[in-house]
Amino acid sequence: GRGEHVPGAAKEVTMRGGAAAGVRAELRGGTEAQIEADAVVIAAGYAGVALVQPLLGEMDLGIRRLPHFTTYWDVPFPAGADLHKSRLPAWADLGVSLYGFPDDGESGFKMAWHEPRRGEGEEAREPTAEALEALRAAGETRFPALRSATYRGQYACAYDSTPDEVFQIGAVPGTSGVYFVGGLSGHGYKHAPSIGESVAALVCGSPQPIDLAPYALRDAGRRAL
Known part of the structure; x- marks a missing residue:
């Protein structure tokens, strides 16, 4: 029905x-x-x-509710072209608990830690400049084009996580x-x-x-x- x-x-x-x-x-x-x-x-x-x-x-x-944030980045052309969805799939680097999505042409290149940042407390907060740089640097080891990336913004959310x-x-x-x-x-x-x-x-x-x-x-x- x-x-x-x-x-x-x-x-x-x-x-x-x-x-x-x-x-x-x-x-x-x-x-x-x-x-x-x-x-x-x-x-x-x-x-x-x-x-x-x-x-x-x-x-x-x-x-448990665990706060989390995802970030979005602008990567200059021509290096950024390799991070577009036409060339790159969704990806994950399980060795460092990092994942992301290719640039869709609108939102930018998405990147986040999979492991929630438990030290942030119950409420998700704007990530610090140090936290953003650590994330960008980790991504750069896999995608060198991120060396010149510009931070666009972040989205706060939360996981409903089991141990x-x-x-x-x-x-x-x-x-x-x-x-x-x-x-x-x-x-x-x-x-x-x-x-x-x-x-x-x-x-x-x-x-x-x-x-x-x-x-x-x-x-x-x-x-x-």
Whole structure:
């Protein structure tokens, strides 16, 4: 059947006898409504933790909010031409936990550490000049054209991270019809299509394109981290 988009904010997953009954939501304009459903998928990044936690009891998924920033750079022609999307794919240097995207002709060359800067505290802040130079210098070892790059700006965000960076995806234990997708640790956007197809199959009881069993919800406090 056709889906319906309801703009608003989910406040609570409602249950009936241990089974999903829907979602209590605050709709645009401030009114509240009960959206009836026999299956609920919580896929809201770190905000999803607050929705699923009341259903978990003492179980701790170990998902934490870690501040992060990505940066954008202008690289002069002609060296910068090699960093354009027509010549360079998305890339990652796992040896130094650095990744980025080619210049799309509008935003500039994107580059960031994969490892969140835990020393920045709970709220993401504008990176210091020293932090930016360290990032640029690390990128320069792989892309010499970055030697003459000009910093354009940054975008602050946050990871919903698990201690081991393994996703938490699956049915919520002790419930029927409630599913959780989280702990994607900065990789969700890359895997969204395959995760979406597999979660939809899980909800519908169909064969999953990707086996989600390795990502079943688990108590982080009971794992050797």
